[in-house]
Every structure is written in structure tokens, then in C-alpha cells.
Amino acid sequence: MLNGEDYAHFWIEEGILHFVYKPNVVIDLNAAKAVVKTRLRFQNGAPYPILCDVRQLKTVSKPAREYLAEKGCFNALALAIVIDRAYSGTLIKAFINISNPSVPTKEFTTISEALGFLSTYN
Template sequence: MVEKKMIKNSFFENEFAEFWIEDGILMEVFKPEVTSLTPQVAKRVIEDRLKVSNGVTMPLFVDFANLKSVDNETRRLFSSAHSLQYISASAFLMHSYVAFYGGRLYLLLDKPKVKTELFRTKSRAIEWLNAHKK
């Protein structure tokens, strides 16, 4: 049996999330205590994500863990051209049905400029993102 190693490159962590590159996908995992996204959180996460990407375009996987709310300004920040730099596609892992339908609202209202899908399982999200590698 061949063992697959998960290699994490460019690991970075702040008080809200962890970021790393794994198999050509930028991984962004919010910490369990982050239940609400605010403009302050969004600005910090976007800046740190851009640092980790190091100017290389790749798909983005985001695990929202225990997300319960996102305000309108924050949604707009995450769908801005600045936030979407170096992202070829985005997959959001939503753990609850409330978050999943909130994500649908984001897609409908804010219309991100990169292909974005919502998923209930990480494996399906990663499979979808693999098709969007440059």
C-alpha cells in the first residue's frame, strides 16, 4: 500500500484562521471559535491569504468551521477584486445547513468573479478544485 503524504507548504496562522498550500490548493481553515465574520476579520484574512499565495494563482479551499453569521460589508469584501487576486476557483466547506444557505445567498447577491461552489464534504470540494488548477 502506498502512503500519501500531506505536505503543507507556506503555513501561516493568525487569530482567525490557518493557511497553507497543499497539493496546489490554497487551504484556509477558520478556527472553531470564529462564529461571525466581520470586516476586521475579513481584511486580516484576505491580507494573510495574499501573503501565503505569494502571487501564484491557484484554487482556494475555505473551511468555515462554526460560521453562523456574515454581515453585508464583509460579504462584499470577500467578493472584491482585491480578495479574489490569485484565486482560480473557490470551494467553501459549510458545516451547517444555516451556513450552507447563507453561502447560497452570498453567491446570489455578491456574485464572486471566480467560480465558487459550496460543499458539505471536504473530499468533494477538493475533487472539484483539482479540476481548476492552472
């Protein structure tokens, strides 16, 4: 059985859920379901603004992106996705513009910018 903690680290700091993908992780649909299940269990029913750091993530399949946009936003107040400055962000732009997440979602290249955005939802 897959466990979301195999793919990412989770912690809550100053009212914001931090979600950092581990290096070189590939997220397919089954992994996406495991990550969401683990995150929801970690949140214990409380909604949070979420900082999702994807800088070390290798790739996410299209079915996984669609699942994360729909089910992955449950109990999220807003989502800030932190990407590597050198990365074009094409995958994240597809997630935001095509998969259309159900909560306010923006991409950032620094943690401080992402936290600034999320602080308005805290």
C-alpha cells in the same frame, strides 16, 4: 493591528490553498480585510484554487461578505466553500448568488467533493 491568522489557518497541499476558519469566529469588514491580506501574503503572488472551510465560522457581516466576494477572490483560480451538512447554507448562498464572487465558486458538504471540484483548476 488585526492578523488573518487570528481568524483562520492557511496551508498549501497538492497545489490547493486550504483556508480553515477557527471555531466561533465573527468576521466583520476589518477581519475580512485582515484575512485577505494574510492570505495574499501567504500566497506570495501565486494564484491557487482555494478550499475555504467555514464549518466552524460563527457569522460574516454583509460588508465583509461583499468585500470577500470582490477583493477576497484576488489570486484565486476557483473557490470551494465547505459547509456543515446540518447548516442550511443561507449565508453561503447569499455570498454566491448576491455578492457574486469573481471566480467559479461552489459550496460542498465534504472536503473530498470540494477537492474534486478544485482539482479541475489546479
